[in-house]
Structures are given as C-alpha cells and as structure tokens.
Amino acid sequence: MNTAYNSLLDPDSLRQGAEAKLYDCVYLGKPAILKERFSKKYRHEELDKRLNFARLRAEIRGINKAQQVGVKAPAIYFVDTNRHILIMERVEGPTAKDWIESQRQRAEEEFKVQAKFGEVLGGEIAKIHLSGLIHGDLTTSNMIVKNGDPGNLHLIDFGLANSGKVIAEDKGVDLYVLERAIQATHINCEHIVDAILNGYKSVNAKQGEAVMARLIAIRLRGRKRDMVG
Known part of the structure; x- marks a missing residue:
C-alpha cells in the first residue's frame, strides 16, 4: 500500500519507458496507473527537475484540454509535482x-x-x-x-x-x-x-x-x- 497516495501498487506491473516508470495500481477503489517521471543522471540536476516538471505540467494541461473538446483521454486522479508523479485512470485495452x-x-x-x-x-x-x-x-x-x-x-x-x-x-x-x-x-x-x-x-x-x-x-x-x- 502506498499510503502517501491512498493507492494499492502492484510492483510486478512495472513498465519503463524512456521518460517514466508505469505501475498498475488501485486509487480510491478505482483501477489506475501511477506514472513517475524519473531523473536522468546525465542531466544537470536543476535542469532535470525543470524538464520533468515541464513535461508533467504539459501532460496535465494536454489531457485537460483534450477532454474539454470531447477527445477521450485518461482521467487524472492525483498529482505530486515534487516527485513528478501522476495517477490516472487505467484505460483497459491494447495500444x-x-x-x-x-x-x-x-x-x-x-x-x-x-x-x-x-x-x-x-x-x-x-x-x-x-x-x-x-x-x-x-x-x-x-x-x-x-x-x-x-x-x-x-x-x-x-x-x-x-x-x-x-x-x-x-x-x-x-x-x-x-x-x-x-x-x-x-x-x-x-x-x-x-x-x-x-x-x-x-x-x-x-x-x-x-x-x-x-x-x-x-x-x-x-x-x-x-x-x-
């Protein structure tokens, strides 16, 4: 249990991309995805933080804007801007x-x-x-x-x-x-x-x-x- 986010995390569900780690979880009883943007060791620490924050903010704004015009995107449940974590609706289905x-x-x-x-x-x-x-x-x-x-x-x-x-x-x-x-x-x-x-x-x-x-x-x-x- 990740008590900080009221979520039940499945550690075996880890998928890692170029920019973030993804976990399946349950958030307040709802199937969800926890997305954590991780630091890149080769980048300057302050630059790394700014880039991760900018991309987190862009993702939130993009999802919200898409939904406003009737385009489907995962609902956002929780945001931690300090750790660059986003908990979103888990949309079932293939890519x-x-x-x-x-x-x-x-x-x-x-x-x-x-x-x-x-x-x-x-x-x-x-x-x-x-x-x-x-x-x-x-x-x-x-x-x-x-x-x-x-x-x-x-x-x-x-x-x-x-x-x-x-x-x-x-x-x-x-x-x-x-x-x-x-x-x-x-x-x-x-x-x-x-x-x-x-x-x-x-x-x-x-x-x-x-x-x-x-x-x-x-x-x-x-x-x-x-x-x-």
Whole structure:
C-alpha cells in the first residue's frame, strides 16, 4: 500500500519507458496507473527537475484540454509535482500499435475496421488541433483502443504537448510525425494514413485544407533530407 497516495501498487506491473516508470495500481477503489517521471543522471540536476516538471505540467494541461473538446483521454486522479508523479485512470485495452497488428489475423475485415479506426483517430486529432493543442508525440503506442473497440480511442502521453498560438505548420508536423511513425511500424498501412487524413478533414474543412497544404510541403522537405542524408 502506498499510503502517501491512498493507492494499492502492484510492483510486478512495472513498465519503463524512456521518460517514466508505469505501475498498475488501485486509487480510491478505482483501477489506475501511477506514472513517475524519473531523473536522468546525465542531466544537470536543476535542469532535470525543470524538464520533468515541464513535461508533467504539459501532460496535465494536454489531457485537460483534450477532454474539454470531447477527445477521450485518461482521467487524472492525483498529482505530486515534487516527485513528478501522476495517477490516472487505467484505460483497459491494447495500444493502437498492438491492435493494428492483431487485425492482420482477420484479413477479410482488416481494411474496413482499420479504416474506421483511422477516421476516428483523424477526427480526434482535428478536434485537439482546432482547440490550439498539439500532441507532440503522436504514435500508435500513444493511444489506447478501449476494450478493442476502434471507435473508442483514448489519446495518452501528452508530455510533449503544447498549446496556445499554434499555426498550420505545427499541426502539419504533428500529422507528419504520426504518418512516419505508422509507416515505420506497420506494413501495408497506406489505407490507415488515408483514413486518418479523411477523418481529419471531415471535422473542419478550413483547417483541413490549410493543414493538408502544409503537410504536403513538410513531406517534400522530409524527402529532400532523406535524399541528402
């Protein structure tokens, strides 16, 4: 029992990423996740604290902003800014990365259900962009398909999010990061990317037109960099 946070922690559930440790826990009787951003020994101590605090704050603001515009994200239960700890709702279901790969065993339905997933995801991204929020780290590992339902997506990991005065270029970069991540992770995925962009444009035509134009320009810059090396 972690009495400081009124939570029952499962130490065997530890998952560690590049920036944080994650534990399953129960918080006030609710299934939850405890996320602790850890120190990096190679960074200056004061800089490390500032970076961890900034990312914790960005995550909280990103989740709150997403929820305000109707985009699903885990509920926040508890915050410890001194230890950079966040306790959040545990959303049951696979990551989008695992869910997409699992669909390869259902060849007849694969394209249809993955297209639905893409359209829903594109729409959710368009909503946060309209609100002035950039996720900053869109990959299929940073979204959960709740209970395996592609129509019930939850965005997670808002630690690199930023909000405020964002322009079409920022939104295009957010989409480009996702596009490249999907292409690098999943084979034969062009239909998913197309569905994401269709879903994105369906939310707001004006935003969609401006961001698609920037995305095309960003792709061209990316190809030139790839050619130069």
